[in-house]
Amino acid sequence: MNDYIVEMTNITKSFGDVKAVVDGQFNLKKGEIHSLIGENGAGKSTMMKMLYGIYPNDSGTIKIKGKEVQGLTPNIAIKDGIGMVHQEFMLVNELTVLENIILGFEPTKNITIDFDKAKKEIQKYIDTYNMDIQPGKKINQIPLGEAQRVEIIKTLYRGAEIVILDEPTAVLTPQETVKFFEILNSMKADGKSIVFISHKLKEVMEISDRITVMRDGQYMNTVNKEDTDIDELAKLMVGREVFLNVKKKDVVVGETVLKIDNLWTSGEKELSKIKGISLDVKQGEILGIAGIDGNGQSELIEAITGLRKVEKGKVILDGEDITNKSPLKIRKSGMTHIPEDRNIRGLNRKLSIKDNMIAVKIDKKPYSKGLVLNNKEIDSFTKDLIERFDVRPTNPEILTEALSGGNAQKIVVAREVDADGKLLIASQPTRGVDIGAIESIRKILNEVKANGKGIILVSADLDEILSLSDRIAVMYEGKITGILDAKNGNENNIGLLMMGGKLGHNDSEDIGGNL
């Protein structure tokens, strides 16, 4: 006998022809925080979904508390003390926090729900783990970080001893993450076992006791935190050395390329999502825009690129007023744009690599003349881009929907960088792509900058912002809460600005704050 409360050995799982997990090994001790790491598609979520009974495993054994279980379903898993917090929260927006927590497991008094009893029990968790939530509020009235705590309490309320957290920090600011880790530690102290799925190595090193690495559906290794470091983990994950922190190139900053003056624009729901933003970007500079998703970054970019109507204010690109011009005109003025969602805006997934690469040049010589396409030129152009930007597979006729996230993104990057504009907007350029592609996309952005272009980099990944930007603007609720020189930026002061806070003047040169 050993002291593992979960043991998964020799697990395999295929979806149709796709082998998601080839050789999965995972075990969990009682009272530990065990990280499961790997790139997108490495099979880590699949492993845990098998443990939670969402998918049956094809072969291999799963033991929970020493007993082998077969035909696991989520219901059985919950009874066995397993709880899972998914990447996308499974909460009912229109119900209150309290109702969500007890949903399906309501304590009853005769035939009515005993809310008092439920409240008391939930208060117990709130007190023990110091998780502040507001049981009376509806889910759509609380912030994401709180919704996550609700999810965790939900699993605990259902009697979970083992809590699986799938990429939990993706929605949190650095400060929220710190607090979140405190909660995890107090849960650990209380004897709960936690599986932490992530690909953020820094956080993994901070919180874990042990770490299991997966690559391409395969178990690589399990290590104690004390015996490893970030570099080793990255190497295990990717299979080679990676250099994510590209060295910033010092480029002589030139003229202002883009000037945004008191910009107002509407959102999907609100009338004014962007409330008076002023920014400027110079040649040879990367301006990072940090902020939690949904604070108006998307709307700002759409307004600049002509995809959303500007209500008020001016956008000036290299001296030319492009406010409310058509996307085509704006492109012609020298704007290039890597959009945040490659599957919707960035690519036409039903078209081939070639058709996607030529998209912005379809009306340009020598690729076409009038109505007639010059296929020879288009083919050689595509081949050249595929080679230069290392897109795989290299067959230009393959539909882009068949490509991995990283390669699909490289097509967008290749097309926009090759278009050679004055300004490049890179919105979430490395979201959902593998580490290899992250590395090369960051390198490309730096090269573009070295060529004297201006770049706006919007990213939810603060590390990315910090490692690439020369200046950092932080957005909160449609406004800029501060613009810092990258030298003065760190997780603390940017995190504070991300939550709408204000910096003292000692912290940094706070210019252009709009609070």
Next chain:
Amino acid sequence: MVKRRTFITTKSPNKYINLLLTTLVSILIGAVIMLALGHNPIEAYIQLFKGAFVGKLNLGTTLQKFAPLLLTSLAFATAARAGVFNVGVEGELYLGAIAAAWIGYTFTSLPGPILILLCMVVAALVGAAWSYIPSSLKAYLGVNEVCVTILMNYVALYITSYLVNGPLSAKTGVPQTPTVAAGAKLAQFMKPSQANMGLFIAIGVAVLVYWILNKSTLGYKFTTVGLNPLHAEYIGIKPEKSIINSMFLSGAIGGIAGAIEVLGTYGYFLDNFSSGMAFDGMLAALIVKNDIKMVPFMAFFLAVLKSGALGMERYTGVPKSVVDTIIAVFIIFATMEALFAFLQKRKAKLVEEQI
């Protein structure tokens, strides 16, 4: 090796086998229906085949029916490429037809070939202009084109009805226009059938449309807009423009279809002559999911069914509406296939998300 450029890469090679199977099953179901009605299906199909192919009259009629079907199915597929569901080809056909008839009997002094060309061009322009109403409504105001085009078919039909009973009437007691100049008539062949040179015009148009849709910048833009308008907008292709242009092309083809009927088959515009020609074309395009390479074959197949049905009814007593039933079964299968594809896609997407 560089493959030929087509915007939509064929996904599964068994698409054609699928269609063949669908055809067979539809025919089988047709046979079952005939059995249920107390007829001998084998005999009926033999007569249907004979009615479509054997003898000058029969084969000629098939070809004569094929020409407008080919054009109307292309018209539908063209708009569909840009994501527009154009049910209005029937209206475009009527208006194109009456325009061609008017030109044909008014400018009689022009030499034949020029007159024919003029008829065709004006018919195309009229059809295109008519299509601008639904296309601009859709592009700029987001009005659903299906609704508008269906309703506008009636408007077009009644306009022609009024004209042919009033200002443009030949005053013969039959609602028709005067006969066009002899030079404007398209030469007929395989008499006594009404097969005419319009067939070759239709084939020419088909080749042109194929080139435009699959090999030109215009076709690229249609395709991009049809598949993903958000992407098109971002890339700098105006979805509005492509929607309108594809409808112009679609309307023009519809107009030419009408002109061919007037100049080739009748020699004049006859009130209510089409009786749903464009809808048959739409069905042909829908069955092959607007695959421009397959549209001609499906249009031909429907022409065979339609013209063979007459012979079948005459010799075996099987009502020719059975043929419509077969076509309907066809549509059901084609839709079901789309349903399966959708389910499969959803499954694939789930798998993708799961990993």
